[in-house]
Amino acid sequence: MVDRQGFFLAFRLLAAFLACVPLLVLAINIARQSLGPDPGQEVTESLGLAALQLLIVTLCMTPLKRWTGWAGWIRVRRMLGLFAFFYAVLHVLAFLQFILGWSDLWATFTKRPYIVAGALSFLMLVPLALTSTKGMMKRLGKSWKGLHKLVYLIAITAWLHFIWQARSDIGEMVAYGLVIVGLLALRWKWNGPQGLIPFAKG
Numbered sequence: 001m002v003d004r005q006g007f008f009l010a011f012r013l014l015a016a017f018l019a020c021v022p023l024l025v026l027a028i029n030i031a032r033q034s035l036g037p038d039p040g041q042e043v044t045e046s047l048g049l050a051a052l053q054l055l056i057v058t059l060c061m062t063p064l065k066r067w068t069g070w071a072g073w074i075r076v077r078r079m080l081g082l083f084a085f086f087y088a089v090l091h092v093l094a095f096l097q098f099i100l101g102w103s104d105l106w107a108t109f110t111k112r113p114y115i116v117a118g119a120l121s122f123l124m125l126v127p128l129a130l131t132s133t134k135g136m137m138k139r140l141g142k143s144w145k146g147l148h149k150l151v152y153l154i155a156i157t158a159w160l161h162f163i164w165q166a167r168s169d170i171g172e173m174v175a176y177g178l179v180i181v182g183l184l185a186l187r188w189k190w191n192g193p194q195g196l197i198p199f200a201k202g
């Protein structure tokens with residue numbers, strides 16, 4: 001019989017493995033050279049999608065804990081959030097390397113609204129990742145929660161970044177948007193509007 005700690009550990013390992021799946025799939029596709037006519041674009045897009053998906057999965061952990069009462073969901077929440085950040089970093093690096101070629105940085109970041117939304121999401125993710133340790137949590141005290149409410153705004157700006165670049169089929173994007181709206185609505189119901197506003201009390 002697996003004890004409680006052993007079960008939590010196994011669950012963490014499973015969650016970490018699942019979070020690595022997008023990277024594994026990408027590595028396999030690169031090795032098989034099956035990324036289509038524009039591999040750089042494909043790499044950038046799949047890393048961006050993985051970042052958004054992991055952000056949404058991270059936001060699902062608190063409702064799952066509330067509904068099931070099982071603490072395991074919360075134990076993997078920080079790790080999943082850091083995976084979202086990890087994919088976002090790779091996504092931005094892939095964009096700079098394969099699409100932009102490290103030139104015209106300022107012009108690109110200011111001219112296209114969808115890039116501005118992506119850059120804003122990324123900039124807001126940085127302080128969350130940097131303050132995700134237990135030490136920072138203690139040091140920031142009550143402000144930690146206020147700061148980490150930025151995650152709701154990030155979900156919205158990352159989704160805007162996603163939908164803004166839509167060319168034809170927006171069904172998938174609308175589906176992600178509905179999940180995000182549902183997750184934010186739950187927070188509103190449980191904690192009121194204050195629960196969604198970064199740096200607000202409550």
Ligand code: HEM
Binds near residue numbers: 045115118120
């Ligand atoms: C400086 C920050 C960022 C830049 C410059 C950037 C740039 C890009 C570019 C160039 C694309 C491909 C657009 C195309 O298909 O032509 C893209 C797609 C995407 N990005 Fe970003 N991005 C940034 C941050 C983020 C962040 C933080 C997230 C999520 C948390 C994100 C999620 C996505 C998603 C979901 C896609 C669409 C993938 C698909 O089409 O399947 N991006 N981004």
